[in-house]
Amino acid sequence: MSSPVLKPAAELASTNRTRHPNESADYRRARQALLVEEIELRRQIERVAELRRALPEGGEVTKAYVFEGERGQAAFAELFGDRQTLVVYSYMFGAQREQPCPMCTSFMSTWEAKLPDIEQRVAFAFVARSPIARLIAAKKARGWTRHKIYSDTAGDYTRDYVSAVDADMPGYSVFTKRGGRIRHFWSGEMGMDTADPGQDPRGAPDMDPLWTILDTTPEGRGNDWYPKLGY
Known part of the structure; x- marks a missing residue:
């Protein structure tokens, strides 16, 4: 065409x-x-x-990743549900943190009302490295009801698709399941090394409406303000 x-x-x-x-x-x-x-x-x-x-076909997912969800263990393939595409957002809430990352929390909060729309087309899972009990408590504290959260207890997924050294950092990856085979499709790869001078690392387009809205104002994003867990 x-x-x-x-x-x-x-x-x-x-x-x-x-x-x-x-x-x-x-x-x-x-x-x-x-x-x-x-x-x-x-x-x-x-x-x-x-x-x-x-994009050409991405690498096949051959490891048997297992996560701990709110209803028990779940294999990676189960995260797809009945969809052929899966989005996984890895958020910063490792065991070393007392509280989840305010930036990740702000970002995730924007999806609470949008997840029913998104899930008409694709599956969406949220993964962090803390034990599932901590993730559930944080989810309840934010009033989230629609986020499907999972603990990457072993850390294998995180080390393969977010940080090889298991650093506490965010990640956004998309996977496909076709003919019984799961493949990696795309991940955000813009970070500190690809940031322009004077700017925080950001992807393009920016998926967080917080920053998109501020970009329409005379104040802009600024470089001295970030979201908090409470005000």
Whole structure:
């Protein structure tokens, strides 16, 4: 299937008739120029998504990972349920932590109401290295009811797909199950080494709406504020 021919971003932007009360000519010129960039950004996001979907087959998952869930032990294949795709978010709540990571907690909180929608298409599991009792207690403290949480008790999965040295760090990975074979599809690989000067490590596009919303404000993300577990 051939890709549609896209009109130049500037041409699309020129059709914009939005105007706001008392805006200056300078503001409108700058806003129109920004709109061109926003259209290009939207197209770049789609190009990247297309490239991601077109990745060759990833490595087969051959280890028998076993997790401890809220209802007992679960093999990796069971995390798929009746879906062919599984997203695993590994959050920072290792045994060395007294409390879960505030950033991970903030991120995970945004999904509480969205999980029923997401799970219409894919399975979603949340994994951490603390014993399951600690994970359950933290889940209840946040008022989460929809997150399917698991303890990577042995740490084999974490060392293979998050940190080879079992560091307390987050990870986001996608797996597929086709014809009875489970394969790795994609993982976030942007971190400290790929961060630009003056910025915290971040992926693209940013999946956390917290930062996406702040990006639309004059204050921006800043570099001196991070979420807390309580206010």
